[in-house]
Amino acid sequence: MRFLRVGPQGAERPAVLDAEGQAHDLTPLTGDIDAVFLASDGLDRARAALAAGELPRLDTTGLRVGAPVARPGKVVCIGLNYRDHAAETGAPPPAEPVVFMKAADTVVGPDDQVLVPRGSRKTDYEVELAVVIGRTARYLDDPADAEDVIAGYTITDDVSERAFQLERGGQWDKGKSCETFNPLGPWLVTPDETGDPQGLALRLWVNGEPRQDGHSKDMLFGVHHVVWYLSQFMVLEPGDVINTGTPAGVAAGANDFPYLRAGDVVEVEIERLGRQRHVLGQA
Incomplete structure (x- = not known):
């Protein structure tokens, strides 16, 4: 899976890409892709939520990409x-x-x-x-x-x-x-x-x-x-x-x-x- 953060510096929104490259909003699961998210098996939880269709699509057109x-x-x-x-x-x-x-x-x-x-x-x-x-x-x-x-x-x-x-x-x-x-x-x-x-x-x-x-x-x-x-x-x-x-x-x-x-x-x-x-x- 591919995870990213988009938006203005200091206010990035976490997202995950599906198999077609469409971004999905991770904010139902976490405020950010950070130490707490990673330590709590956040990547696995995101995988499950994406597979279950629980993450809304996110339009990233024109948005800055932050550090992941x-x-x-x-x-x-x-x-x-x-x-x-x-x-x-x-x-x-x-x-x-x-x-x-x-x-x-x-x-x-x-x-x-x-x-x-x-x-x-x-x-x-x-x-x-x-x-x-x-x-x-x-x-x-x-x-x-x-x-x-x-x-x-x-x-x-x-x-x-x-x-x-x-x-x-x-x-x-x-x-x-x-x-x-x-x-x-x-x-x-x-x-x-x-x-x-x-x-x-x-x-x-x-x-x-x-x-x-x-x-x-x-x-x-x-x-x-x-x-x-x-x-x-x-x-x-x-x-x-x-x-x-x-x-x-x-x-x-x-x-x-x-x-x-x-x-x-x-x-x-x-x-x-x-x-x-x-x-x-x-x-």
């Missing part, structure tokens, strides 16, 4: 998780997942404006498969257990300011947590519809020019391994988002791609998960 999950508690990211991306940055493949955080309030809708920070010289893009947690996960015994705690998958553009990240000292977070730096969506797609998370093509274009063309099979650490691994170091809660890394083709890589500037148009696509389009503005 409201107010994530945290956004956890995995760096250098594709061998070709590690190679293009000159880094050796890591022996364990590289973990960093993004501020949760970086999350915006998939087509919302992304702001180039003041003083930025190296604003970059990263198409990534994002995982949304549906049940509390702590000290999972095995990567196979991760499947039971995943609510679904979506798309993220892990926007980064490389000079802030790499040239200003300290941790990566300062180059990752600028406002609007995590456009998410359009949909939260349940695992049964996503299929094998290691079987998805990822692509990104800037101003219509192809920049990234990768595949999740090439992750160094697969999705289930990443969720299991993170659960050994932190408690993963419903609504948390995990960005699982990007393939080669970023502006910071070993190529001649320019960094982003105000006015650029970034389009992001992952197989079976939809497409984003956001225009860069200036903070």
Whole structure:
């Protein structure tokens, strides 16, 4: 199933798409797609209500699409998780997942404006498969257990300011947590519809020019391994988002791609998960 949130920022209405792509209003069940809804088996309740014809149709024509999950508690990211991306940055493949955080309030809708920070010289893009947690996960015994705690998958553009990240000292977070730096969506797609998370093509274009063309099979650490691994170091809660890394083709890589500037148009696509389009503005 595909879940989404539509409407003005801060006042989104939760919805679910049927097999024909028609949206149905979820407000008879919940005020939002958030941690409480996910933790209370909301996705299963929505599936049953849709099958029973209990959810009214919702006309989404002209409505803004918001991030598919409201107010994530945290956004956890995995760096250098594709061998070709590690190679293009000159880094050796890591022996364990590289973990960093993004501020949760970086999350915006998939087509919302992304702001180039003041003083930025190296604003970059990263198409990534994002995982949304549906049940509390702590000290999972095995990567196979991760499947039971995943609510679904979506798309993220892990926007980064490389000079802030790499040239200003300290941790990566300062180059990752600028406002609007995590456009998410359009949909939260349940695992049964996503299929094998290691079987998805990822692509990104800037101003219509192809920049990234990768595949999740090439992750160094697969999705289930990443969720299991993170659960050994932190408690993963419903609504948390995990960005699982990007393939080669970023502006910071070993190529001649320019960094982003105000006015650029970034389009992001992952197989079976939809497409984003956001225009860069200036903070």
